[in-house]
Every structure is written in structure tokens, then in C-alpha cells.
Amino acid sequence: MAPTPPAAPDLISLRDALRGLRYALRRGGETLSEIPVATLPEPAGKIAEAFLRQGGELAKGADQVVSHVAKRLLGPQAGSIPAMPEIVSDSNSPERFAAACYTALRAALKQLNFGEALIVESAARSAYRRIAPKIGNLPEPVVAAELTVQLLDLHAIHGAEDAEALAVFAVLLWLQSDRPDVEEFASLEASVDLAKVLRDDVLSASTARDKEHLRRLYAEFINHV
DSSP: OOOOOOOOOOHHHHHHHHHHHHHHHHHHTTOGGGSOGGGSOTTHHHHHHHHHHTOHHHHHHHHHHHHHHHHHHHOOOOSOOOOHHHHHHSTTHHHHHHHHHHHHHHHHHHHTTOTTOEEOHHHHHHHHHHHHHHHTTSOHHHHHHHHHHHHHHTTOEESOTTHHHHHHHHHHHHHHSOOOGGGHHHHHHHHHHHHHHTHHHHHHHHHTTOHHHHHHHHHHHGGGO
């Protein structure tokens, strides 16, 4: 009997591993004990730990190697980001949502001065999968509130402090908006600015995981983006 071929690698998990290792090495600085290995998604944590056991000089040099590999394997994030109705109707909707989240969260976090934070694409995919069975029967503000809580609970962002909740809110508000492609990132910037204005409400609702409060915020401000 011919041997069973190995399963194809999960590209989202591979991307997370490379990004997580790069994040750990860049955050490590001069003190290895400060590298946040324990907070990384697997398998990035195990890979980073193996690198760090080899000593400081190897770990520092590995940042350049990992960055090079990441650029070659991950490639650029191409194309426009779909709005939620297009994501929901796609046969690969969890993956489409995860990719959209990664690209949009990265831009939002840069605007919030946390451009070096780690975004876990597989956590975004899991967040979508958790509510997928009921997503087609829910109004968009309810979907956004549900996804907000899931993304926060699954720690889709590391190293962003309060900006985590603000970025998640801004992106999920923006994904509901009806924006022309040419204004895609301009409208995302506007959504981030709105999240800053609503900072106290967003942080309060997010910390409490108050889905009803979040739903009201999304429903009230979607037309402002």
C-alpha cells in the first residue's frame, strides 16, 4: 500500500507562525527574558522558544532571516477588501474574513500608533467560524457585535493595549460600510478616527463584552463612515 501523502499545510497557521516568530524576535531587544514567547499562538511559540534556546546572537540574527522568509512566503496582501455581505456569501467566508481582518487591522493599528502589534489571522478565522451557523440570519450590527467579542476573547491582537478594542471596533464598523474601492482606506481612516472619538464607549462595551451596547454603537455610527 502506498504511503498516505502528508496533509497540505494550513497556510493561515503558517503565516501566523512566521509573523509570531518575527514579532517575538523584534520585541526581544537585548534581554531574552523579555521576549513574549508564552503569549504567542502555536506553533509560533514553540518555534520562537527553540530559536531563543540557542542564544542571543542567533536570535538577533534570526530576525533578519525570518523577515526574509516571511516576505517570500507570505507575499503582499493584494486586492481590495470585501465588505461583510460579500464575505458572508463566499464559500470560503472564514478565510476571507480572516484575510480582510488582518489587512484592515494592520492599517488601523498603524493609525493608532501600534504598527508593531501582532495580528493572529487564525484567531479571526476561528471567531468567524464560531458564529457562522447563525450569521446569515442576523442584522449586520449584531454580527459585528458578536465578532467583536469573539475577536477579543480569542486575542486576535497582541501588544496593542487599549488600541486592540479600538482597532477591532473600527474595522468591523468599516466592513459594514458601503464604500467605493477608490475610497477604501480613506474610509477606514475615518472609521479609526470615529473609534477614537467614541473611545470611552468602545472600551467600556468591549471590556464588559456588552454585545447590546456594541450593537447600538455599530447601528448608530455605520452611516458616519
